[in-house]
Every structure is written in structure tokens, then in C-alpha cells.
Amino acid sequence: MATPRYRPEQFVDSGWDSGTPERKARFVNSLLRFIADDFPRERFTRPLCLGLSTHGYFGFIAHYDIHGFYDEQMSTPARRERFLSDLASDCQKDAHLDRPDLWSDVKAILAIRLMPQAEQAPAARRLAPSSSFGTRPPAAGPDAPTLF
Template sequence: MVSTKRVQPEQFETTEWHTAERKSRFVNTLLRFIKDDCPREKFIKQLYDGLYNDGHFGFIAHYDIHGFYDEQLSTPERRSLFIAELRRGCEQHSHLDRPDLWSDVKAVLAERLSPREPRTATRARTATSARRAAPKYDGPTLF
């Protein structure tokens, strides 16, 4: 579930290119858009610009706003993958002290986008056991 409690401009740092107000508007609009299940009519230019250009999220433009929506958000499966990729990218860069690269925005989004499932000791052991139990291939190799 996405938290839609509104963020405030004070949570962000103004940079040479973007004001704190611009960043907070983007975050609030994006979170509302995701909460509403990404309706096509609410995918506006400010979201498109923020996702592929301004926010340094790593998404490509896909030629235009329509191509981006079709590629990233047009089906439930694509929306799920998009949100997972967005969350991963935000988590990776949220610790950076680079408000010019929107690390402040990414920190808020990493926190707000569907909280991570806690990794329990049981899950960690199961994953490790599965790796150890995987059969080894004893055939010839090229190297």
C-alpha cells in the first residue's frame, strides 16, 4: 500500500534547477497517481518529466508521454514492475547527499512506496540453504 500523506516542501532542498515546492508537488502527484492505480488520464506532463528527466530515476523517455505510459504503466503487470523498479532505484540512491539528483525525493519515495517486507531469519536461512543445496554441474567447461 502506498502512503499518500502529503509531503511538504520543507522536506526537500531547493537546487539550481528545481525548487523544494516542485519536488513536493511531484512526490504528492506521483503518490496519488500510484494510489489511484495509475489511470491514463492522470499521467500528466509533470509526472512524465519527473520520471524520465528531472528526477534522475533512470527511466527512458520512450519517445513521448504516450509511449512511456504504454511501456511502463498500461497493464497491471507493467505497473507492478514499474513500481518495483522505482522503489529499488529510490532505495539505492536515497542515502546520497545529492539533492541535485533528487536523493531527497528518492528517500521519501523509498519510505512511502509499499513498505518492504521484513527479512526474517527463517527466510534468510531458507534462501541460503537453497543455494547450498543446488546441484553442482560436473560436466566439462570451456574455461
């Protein structure tokens, strides 16, 4: 994943010292570099941990300290995959909000950056009908009871 540099002017002040545009830009840049470099433990810093667990409202709160956070979320490939999935899901859920106090501006950027490559490219596909009106219900299977 290439990591572009985000600048403070791309973010809105949250109204809290922890959510200045400068801190938000620093957080996004650090997090994306950290992920791109495959989660090096020595680069999981206190500001990065705080951004994920308290300041950024990403939902990662049930950890005793920075070491417990890393161990629980990033210490194995399976945990990293789950962490990225949970982070992407949270970001996509809140990205549309106009709530800089909840870091929706940060989440909007992360939602796009963490989206799987397959979902980023527009794919030609047949659209499903918008309504089920007029469609036949599925036929009962051989072991399903019939009432009439």
C-alpha cells in the same frame, strides 16, 4: 497505500528551476496519489512524466512522448508492477546520497513509501554467519567429478 502530503520544507533546492522544493513536493504528492489510485491514464500529466523521465533522474528516459511512456510502463498490471519495482530499486540505490541535485531527498521518501509492506515490518529472523571461514564446502553431487 495512504498518501500523506509532503511539504516543500521537507525538500532541498536542487539548484535548477525544475528542482525547487515546491516542485519536488508537488511531484511526490502527485506520484503517490497517482500510484494509490491505480495509475489512471488521465492523471498521468506532463509534470509527472517529466519528473520521472528527466528532472528526477529516475532512469526512465527511452520514451518518445508521454503516451509512449504510459503505454510502455503502466498500461498493464504486469507493466505497473515492473515500473514500481524499477522505481523502488532506483530510489533505494540513491536514497542515502546527499545530492539534492539528483533528487536524493525525493528518492529517500519514495524508497520508504514504495517498499513492500512485508519488508517494512521488522521481522524476527536468525542472522546468517558473517563469515564463511571455518565452514565446510558443499559436498560434490553424484555427477560431479572428483580429482583425488
